[in-house]
Amino acid sequence: MSAVIPAPGELVAPTRFTQDTLDWVPWVEPLPIEEVTEHHYEALVQRSRVKNPYFRLLARDPDILRERTKADLDIFLNTDAGLPRAERELAATAASRVNGCVYCASVHSAFTTQQSGRREDVQRILDEGVSARIDQRWDAIIDASVALTQTPSAFGAAELAGLDAAGLDDLEVLDAILAASFFNWANRLMLSIGEPGVPPSA
Template sequence: MSYLKSLPAETTLLQVFRANPDPARHLLDLHEVLMRGESPFTPGERELIAAYVSGVNSCGYCHGIHTVTAEAFGVPEGLLAAAVADLDTAPVDDKIRPVLAYVGKLTRTPSRMTEDDAEAVFAAGWDERALHDAVLVCALFNFMNRMVEGLGIRADEAYASTSGLRLKDGGYAGLAALL
């Protein structure tokens, strides 16, 4: 239930954005650059990172929507649930596993990041740009998870499916157009 009494009890993030369009436009522009712009990661891999971070944070709203989006981009169904439950045993590609381990640790214990954590990402074949992009996606979704949880925003499976597919098809620029 939304904590914003001026909005319906079952408020979605899109409704919050519509009620506050100025910051929403800037936030969605940042999403578009980080999630769909040029990157060593595919859009599906970035959605995987976003959904994983949201799962680590137990943010059901963001985890649900971005899991649907990641799966629409080709991430195998069930992979995210398995990764959040136990990354070490999940059927995650060996190249992306250290990236997820990195963003998981950054989410849980940011002050404990070490050069060895970064070296594991590099050893998997990623470059500095990839590490940078992974950190920015992680930071963005930690921000979004706190925004969603702080405002009391929830969604059911049907809304997560609709929203996730809308993000796959229209990106974040498409979401901004709905404002």
């Protein structure tokens, strides 16, 4: 079964950054489900991802997808040490807000809320942008994520000092850098191959 890509004018684009669930529609045909092989499933890592057109599109190059997915899951789900999951998601949210990736921002802001319970603070970042001030720790993570996203080479001593002053240890700093950097790349990929839409029932 191939993806049904709406004709021009049929997709209802979101008008704001939101924590609500959005659809995502590819501009390039994803791999049809009936053509997915065990090699593709291994690349997806989580078999349920086959339902997502984004991952089926990336599955056209399964070896690259496998490495991308393993990196993604390790950065965000390997919480034996380093940043709590909520603050990794916060870094991804900040990067997505800067890049204007409404879909990624919706996913990762919702995870930030789910993991932190701080829905109003998260919504302020979406509504006001990354200049919104929340508290010292979140502000430092946001500022570091913004610097990495806008001009990676400009990230440096000032951002590291802010993270240190906010109480982050070396592993936490590394996690903040990895989460923001991964989504700085992931946003650009997603923005170049499709667009978000508001689900019909929304």
